[in-house]
Amino acid sequence: DKxxxxxxxxTGPNGPQVAAVIAFPVDRAxxxxxxxxxxxxxxxxxxxxxxxRLDRLVEGDYYLIAVDSSKRDAWVEARFLAAAVSLAxxxxxxxxxxQTVNLSLASVAxx
Numbered sequence: 001d002k003x004x005x006x007x008x009x010x011t012g013p014n015g016p017q018v019a020a021v022i023a024f025p026v027d028r029a030x031x032x033x034x035x036x037x038x039x040x041x042x043x044x045x046x047x048x049x050x051x052x053r054l055d056r057l058v059e060g061d062y063y064l065i066a067v068d069s070s071k072r073d074a075w076v077e078a079r080f081l082a083a084a085v086s087l088a089x090x091x092x093x094x095x096x097x098x099q100t101v102n103l104s105l106a107s108v109a110x111x
Contacts, residue, residue: 002096007053009046010066012105016050019105020072023054024081026061026090031078041075052103059095063088066103074108084108 010019023042024031030040039058046052046066063081065088067074074080087106091099 005098008102009050019066021052
């Protein structure tokens with residue numbers, strides 16, 4: 001019956017920012033062959049106020065990153081996730097927890 005509530009504010013150079021917020025598992029082995037609707041990934045778009053909310057994740061350890069909205073679907077590429085790790089915020093989520101994580105807009109470069 002318990003859920004996980006995760007949200008916060010995304011800021012950019014000029015304050016609150018519209019962005020794609022991506023949550024992905026810390027375990028790199030889970031970045032491939034994850035199926036059609038994986039509960040270990042979640043993506044949302046922040047509002048013009050910068051506010052975002054993720055509500056599909058299961059308990060576990062994740063990276064969170066806010067990127068330009070055009071990168072909303074980049075999470076399906078393991079190369080993107082590998083490049084994002086150094087810029088991402090790590091969080092540990094537990095069932096029933098309510099967590100606030102504010103993020104800064106990041107620019108992920110795939111090499």
